[in-house]
Amino acid sequence: MDTKPDDGVYKWWAQSDDTIQSILNSDQKWQTLKHNGVLFPPDYQPHSIPVYYDGKPVKLDPEQEEVATMYASMLESDYIQKKQFNENFWAAWKELLGKNHTIKSLAKCDFSKIWEHLLTEKETKLNRTSEEKKAEKELKAKFEDAYKYALVDGRKEKVQQFKIEPPGLFRGRGTHPKMGMLKKRIQPEDITINIGRLEDVPPPPTGHKWGGVVSNNTVLWVAAFKDAINNKNKYVQFASGSSMKAMNDYLKYQTARSLKDCIEKIREDYKQQWTEKQESDRQLGVAIYFIDKLALRVGNEKDDEEEADTVGCCSLRVEHVSLVAPSSIKFDFLGKDSIRYENTVEVEKEVYKCVKGFIEGKKKSDMLFHKINPSKLNDHLKSYMEKLSAKVFRTYNASITLDRELKKLEREITSDMSVAEKVSIFNSANRQVAILCNHQRAAPKTFDTSVETMEKKIEDQETYLERLQQALKEPPKKPTQPLLPKTPESISSKIEAIKKKIDDLKQEKKMKIENKTVSLTTSRTNYCDPRITIAWCKRTDVPVAKLFSKTLQDKFPWALDCPNNYTF
């Protein structure tokens, strides 16, 4: 088994799936692990700019000032308007100010002088010469280099996020009860280092000790620490381009592909379950149907005292669904990251009847599927296929949608099309996937103005077209500005060219509007089997780099040489 060719690239994908699987399933994920630990953010540099309280400057000690500066830096963000954010921030800051401090209420504080200072600093940074920027970048890179890679079984593997998070104010999504809380500076004492038994432990910063040093070769992290806000572990892991992560990713798609072999049976079965006597069976049947048809997440239980109130399939409440006669269901709820899911779907009459029954006699705040939970649902799925869980359906349906949409649109592709036109066709297939998975983004800040600019361009071209058409009918006696082509033939060909240009611009505008709040990158990065995209690139002669950035190409080395007729 020679997996290390001369070019030094570890081509693990040249091995059989079984071999790859056994590498990952084995209890020992590595034999030797060597690295230089993690990088801490720089210490706080006090600026001595006061907060104004009741109009008067108040000098703060460095620690108080640091936290005040965190708040000042967010003065223009939406968080500042939120009560919860201000309450949590005030609680943390008040404690630092101590008893009997001049500052007694947040409402009377004016942070604008600090904000102005931060703005000036930002400008100074921006105004550096390109030589200065380059020199600083190089210096930084040199400094960070030692942390970028770990040595795993003698191979250099990239480490992701080796920089420890700097202190700041917690920014939860949606209406998170903890927003504005102080995220304290992480000390070496908070960190556990995972490293090979025989390696030298990287030295902690002077005067400090590591919280712990372990040699756990059943896991893929090099350092771990507790997130004090949520009391959850955070890990410094390997980058998506590392062989271990890429292997996992590859197997994720292989698992999703093998769902093809039993999806028919699963669909038959859940249809059967809709008419079962036991309500728990009917609930299971409807829940799996939603997960399959609508690509919902499974929806684990959450603690609404500690986290934002968001739901997935199993945690849907009665208030999140409504029956729309004769046979549709309207969904309206906040999902992961508090992204709203709003969709009215036509369903089979059995499903409609089931949901009607589930709702009956319940309060709005009651669970829709009170007889099941994610672990029951996943246990049931395991009876069809090893490794099958709810999330596999998202991968499966996303990938198969991309495959199908691309093949549908491929007929429209002609050899004289530009790369940009072909990419735009790819994007419309990609958009179907993003819509299925409900991947959204905030509308770009420049959206309105850039649509206006496009409209102006279209108008200009249309005016020009009219002039050309007029000139063809009756040639102007005197030349008008800007000059038109001279012969009728050249005018005619210009007309054709402008018509095409207008069509293209209109198409571009349509795409822009359709993509206003749709995020294509999430599905491209996490749900679409990259081999579908790469095979399409090969067939349509589009450079892979047009669809996969450098990082994504690094993430998918195993997909790069797939055959051009690859089918998911």
Place this chain on the structure above:
DNA sequence: CATACCGACTCAGAAAGATCGTC
């Protein structure tokens, strides 16, 4: 059994930063 808890991993959009295209 269920149920709570949590470790370790994947997936998520915003913000920062880099690059590109146009005037």
Place this chain on the structure above:
DNA sequence: GGACGATCTTTCTGAGTCGGTAT
């Protein structure tokens, strides 16, 4: 041909999934 704004890419860290174990 270079300044500047739009757009693409990377970084950042929060928010899920899921399986195992303790109770």
